[in-house]
Amino acid sequence: MEVNLMSENRAIVAMLRKPREKFWRLRLGELKKLAFAAGYEVLGEVIQIKEAPKAATLFGRGKIEEMTKLMDELKVDTLIVYNVLKSIQKVNLELLTGRRVIDRYDLTLEIFAKNASDAVSKLQIELARIQREIPYVKLLTSLIHIKDRPFIRAGGEYGWKPKIAELRRRMKKLKEEIARYREEKLRQIMERKEKGFKVVCIVGYYNAGKTTLFNALTGCEKPVSDMPFTTLSSKYAKLRGAEKILLVDTIGFVVDLDPRIIKSFEINIDDMRFSDALMLLLDASDPAELFKIKVETSLNILKNVGALVNGKPIVIGLNKVDLVSDRIDIESKKIIAKEIVEKVLKRDPGNIVELSAKERRGLDNLIEKLISVLKV
Amino acid sequence: MEVNLMSENRAIVAMLRKPREKFWRLRLGELKKLAFAAGYEVLGEVIQIKEAPKAATLFGRGKIEEMTKLMDELKVDTLIVYNVLKSIQKVNLELLTGRRVIDRYDLTLEIFAKNASDAVSKLQIELARIQREIPYVKLLTSLIHIKDRPFIRAGGEYGWKPKIAELRRRMKKLKEEIARYREEKLRQIMERKEKGFKVVCIVGYYNAGKTTLFNALTGCEKPVSDMPFTTLSSKYAKLRGAEKILLVDTIGFVVDLDPRIIKSFEINIDDMRFSDALMLLLDASDPAELFKIKVETSLNILKNVGALVNGKPIVIGLNKVDLVSDRIDIESKKIIAKEIVEKVLKRDPGNIVELSAKERRGLDNLIEKLISVLKV
Known part of the structure; x- marks a missing residue:
């Protein structure tokens, strides 16, 4: 590992x-x-x-x-x-x-x-890896003890000494440290609320253009890439043109993301969970089938982690329209998204905003829509 | 069990x-x-x-x-x-x-x-009991398997079938349910902050008079008793004479409270953790040595659970002064409390408020002090 x-x-x-x-x-x-x-x-x-x-x-x-x-x-x-x-x-x-x-x-x-560069991402990843490693190491050591035969891993010799107890101790310590980070994070979220800020959390699959949009709407210069999980730590910044609205960019989803991995990133999920509105960003240039899977999975993840409760507003943005020349393609994607939202959330998502974060098209529409759903 | x-x-x-x-x-x-x-x-x-x-x-x-x-x-x-x-x-x-x-x-x-009457207390207690039971049952079953002799518990026959797996499954489910309750609770706390409420959390040992004080300051009629853990669920109510201040009454501490038990009540700890000020209630009628232990332990618990961070104000109330006839006794308790606060928190607690929640003495002083530390 x-x-x-x-x-x-x-x-x-x-x-x-x-x-x-x-x-x-x-x-x-x-x-x-x-x-x-x-x-x-x-x-x-x-x-x-x-x-x-x-x-x-x-x-x-x-x-x-x-x-x-x-x-x-x-x-x-x-x-x-x-x-x-x-x-x-x-x-x-x-x-x-x-x-x-x-x-x-x-x-x-x-x-x-x-990709993890901040302390809390590193801790969360280490915990997820240890939780994954424990049953594996347990099995290996039991094989060794039962059959008493040498066992060589591809990566080199396997350490013989049972290390389960050590892993468990480390796991406990990591959980405590992560819990402390989470408290601190919750405190920051609460402070923003006390100051009267409304928070919009940008969610979506990797490479949907979340960070590009975040940068375009805030004037920040967070690093952008088309690789999954470039964004692990979350950053809050003011939406331009609206003093009391903050945007936060989050970790991207991937197809077939294991629910245990999502749970490992509790601290990042809190950004989605305790935001005042969600901005779900979709990639208009995805093939229709992939597009469908992504919309449906995104909404289900958001529901499951408690990010879409009490009728929290969700604004749907259809990004990368600059890459789609066919008008019918764009319209059909909007219909697909609308239908899936109605099916999964049992509510009308309202207008789906077309945009190109890269070419800075449709941003004013989007800002207007965000301000209107937040009622600020 | x-x-x-x-x-x-x-x-x-x-x-x-x-x-x-x-x-x-x-x-x-x-x-x-x-x-x-x-x-x-x-x-x-x-x-x-x-x-x-x-x-x-x-x-x-x-x-x-x-x-x-x-x-x-x-x-x-x-x-x-x-x-x-x-x-x-x-x-x-x-x-x-x-x-x-x-x-x-x-x-x-x-x-x-x-004493648990609400759903979330029951879940938390069940989890704490299972976590305690697992190593015990594990040991019992291993004894049975190794020695292969019948083992009779005082309470009746011990079930033979290993039930560790069942306990672990239940534990996992309880943890998930508790996590969901906690999210909901955090959401409520955040909503109060958004509405501009400031929260004072009443903390202290059992039988310090926390619920009596809560009732006196809010006009509520929560059940009161001199037994430990009468208050398990938390209730928020408006402080009389101050529209934007809420009081919350919490679970009481006991001498030698096991840190694992405190951790089992995460959801209740959140009331202390995310409050805007703490009101530590002490019992003036306690013998000096017990009084000392209680002040010191309370402050250490509050520090350890993250309820006293970023210089959060703490108001110290010396309750039950009606039971102490000796003026010197009261003054010396105030000095003890002040010294311990300075030692543990490295800050000056300010005036310690004398009161009798039962006889409704000193309440106006206390309210004034709370309003001043909250700067509302």
């Missing part, structure tokens, strides 16, 4: 999917983007079509042999599995392929670790 | 203390008060003076025999131990005495369980 920073790291991706599963190609594509963002060079893919996974190995034996052969040929040292693995599956796949095996949960954590 | 509601429940208390330990008589007295509040009739006490406890049994073998004999004579079925017991000590004491054994942590939880 070391952080991988070498861009020359060679990997293949593997996926187990159901016979009639929809959008698997799209999901695998998103996984490859994540792998790239984590610094892997993805050289091949292996897909198994199967109704139910094998309990001990996820994939069938034949498929595992096929992967191993492919990894031998391509001189690949990491197997990235789309499906979230149980510890026993991970251990067995490592034993059978002789490679380091990570799933999409691990991959997300690797990107987080790579 | 069943809740004990029978007032005829017969018990003895036992304590292990160091040779030169101070105030042990006082602490044992507080334990007896707690036992009474939980519904026990305390018929005897056993004290062992010892530098270090026995790892497996806390007390020495001879002392355990003495206790058992005493409990036989007095027909007592519960042994209440002052010291916080490790699971192994609890199991061994139960085996050796043939009685149900509880420590002061269990005792506190029993009182909580007895």
Whole structure:
């Protein structure tokens, strides 16, 4: 579970999917983007079509042999599995392929670790990794004790001494530290409310243009990239033209984001949770199917974390309209978004604001809309 | 770990203390008060003076025999131990005495369980009990498996089926539910701040008169008692004569309160944590030594839970002056309180307000002081 920073790291991706599963190609594509963002060079893919996974190995034996052969040929040292693995599956796949095996949960954590620059993000990531590591280490040590045979990990020799107790102690300490950071954060949120500020939280998938919009609306110069999780820490800044409105930019969602990862970022979720309005930013240039998945998943995440309660206003922004030449495409995206909001939230989202944060188009409309929903 | 509601429940208390330990008589007295509040009739006490406890049994073998004999004579079925017991000590004491054994942590939880009327208190107590029960049940089942001998608890037969997994599942669910309640609570706190209310949180030991004062200052009629933990849920009400100030009454502290119990009541702690000022209520009729312990412990708890940050104002009220006829006694209590505040908080508490909530004396002074520290 070391952080991988070498861009020359060679990997293949593997996926187990159901016979009639929809959008698997799209999901695998998103996984490859994540792998790239984590610094892997993805050289091949292996897909198994199967109704139910094998309990001990996820994939069938034949498929595992096929992967191993492919990894031998391509001189690949990491197997990235789309499906979230149980510890026993991970251990067995490592034993059978002789490679380091990570799933999409691990991959997300690797990107987080790579991008985390502030203390609280680092603590949250360390906690998420330890929580993930405990059952794995537990299983490894039990295997060692039961079978009493040496076990070599792809990354080197495995430390023999049981370290579960040490991990648990560290976990407890991390939880305490994070709780203290959270209190401090809540105090800051409360202070802003006492001073009469209204907060709009920009939410959406990675690469929707959240930080570009944030910069355009506030005059800040936060670093922007098309990679997932560039923004981990949150920053509050004044919306230009409105003295009492603050904007905050948040961590982006990714396709198939594990709910446990979302929970690991409690402190960031508080920005969404205790804001006065949400600004959901969508990417007009996404293919329709991906666009649909993103709108629906975003709304469900926001509902589940308690960011959309008591009729909190949500403004929908359709960004990157400069990249879409077809007027019908834009209109149909607006209809899709509207329908999904009505289905998931049981309310009318009102007008969906077209904009291009990059070209600074539609920003005045957006500001007007934000001011009107906040009733300031 | 069943809740004990029978007032005829017969018990003895036992304590292990160091040779030169101070105030042990006082602490044992507080334990007896707690036992009474939980519904026990305390018929005897056993004290062992010892530098270090026995790892497996806390007390020495001879002392355990003495206790058992005493409990036989007095027909007592519960042994209440002052010291916080490790699971192994609890199991061994139960085996050796043939009685149900509880420590002061269990005792506190029993009182909580007895007094909890609202949903969130019940959830928090259940979680605290499960967290306490897991290592105990784990130990019991391991004993059963290793030695393969029947094990009978004082309360009846012990269930054989390992129930750790079930407890863990329940624990996870409770944590999630409590987190949701906490979010809702935080939202309410924030709403009050948005509306421009300032909140004063009344804190102090049980039976300091917190609820009596709350009622006197707000015109509410919350139930009052001299038993610990009568107030578990928090209620916000307007301070009379000040439209924008709210008072909230909180759970009382007890001597030797276990930090884990405090942590179990996170949601109640939020009232203290996110208030705009604290009103620490002290009992002028306490003996000087007990008074000192209470002031010092209160301030340390408040500091540790993050309720006294960024120079938050704290007003000290010396209640029950009607019970103290000696003027010198009152003045010396004020000096003690002032000195301890200066030592622990490194700041001047200002004037300490004398009052009698019961006789409604000194209330105008107190209100004036609260308004002045809040700068409303």
